[in-house]
Amino acid sequence: MSSKNAQVSYGIRKAKESDLPAIMTFDERSNKGSNPRYWQEMFARYGDEESKQLFLVCEEGPEIVGFIIGEVRDWEFGSHPCGWIFALGVRPDVRLGGIATQLYDAMCDFFKTAGVTKVRTMVYRKNHDFHSFFRSQGMMAGPFVQLERDL
Numbered sequence: 001m002s003s004k005n006a007q008v009s010y011g012i013r014k015a016k017e018s019d020l021p022a023i024m025t026f027d028e029r030s031n032k033g034s035n036p037r038y039w040q041e042m043f044a045r046y047g048d049e050e051s052k053q054l055f056l057v058c059e060e061g062p063e064i065v066g067f068i069i070g071e072v073r074d075w076e077f078g079s080h081p082c083g084w085i086f087a088l089g090v091r092p093d094v095r096l097g098g099i100a101t102q103l104y105d106a107m108c109d110f111f112k113t114a115g116v117t118k119v120r121t122m123v124y125r126k127n128h129d130f131h132s133f134f135r136s137q138g139m140m141a142g143p144f145v146q147l148e149r150d151l
């Protein structure tokens, strides 16, 4: 696949366990104290060959510069089957170069192949990067409302 920047060539492929250390160097949750076990669990859960789950990375030459994780979920909360994007990140020094768009497009292709016609995600209210990105992909507020309380 080609990038927006014609001089840089990116490749999208399924994640391997050996990609996890590179992902942890730029995943912002890791910088805030998340740990390798979290990523091992994510890989164990989403990195296999299951038909409803996908963990992709973007590489520039030998370097991992982005990742995305998604899954088709059936009938939760009374919803028709749909694709959920759970995690997405791009290395800070290569942002705004179209990498997340390529990962998102590849994930949407996977969802369509799996037979669903809707993609969803959940974004922290104050995360402006994610709001701008998902808006740029045409995503808008949906019919569900998240509720919560302290326990």
Ligand SMILES: CC(C)(COP(=O)(O)OP(=O)(O)OC[C@H]1O[C@@H](n2cnc3c(N)ncnc32)[C@H](O)[C@@H]1OP(=O)(O)O)[C@@H](O)C(=O)NCCC(=O)NCCS
Residues within 6 Å of the ligand: 027, 028, 029, 088, 089, 090, 091, 094, 095, 096, 097, 098, 099, 100, 101, 102, 127, 128, 129, 130, 132, 133, 134, 136
């Ligand atoms: C959100 C994120 C994945 C976007 O990755 P990216 O590769 O830079 O995105 P793209 O280059 O594909 O952007 C596509 C469009 O999204 C919009 N966009 C993306 N990031 C934006 C930003 N910071 N500000 C404004 N618009 C933005 C733009 O419209 C852009 O199109 P343009 O370049 O033609 O203007 C990346 O900024 C990121 O990883 N952020 C940190 C995420 C985070 O907070 N993680 C921790 C919590 S889970």
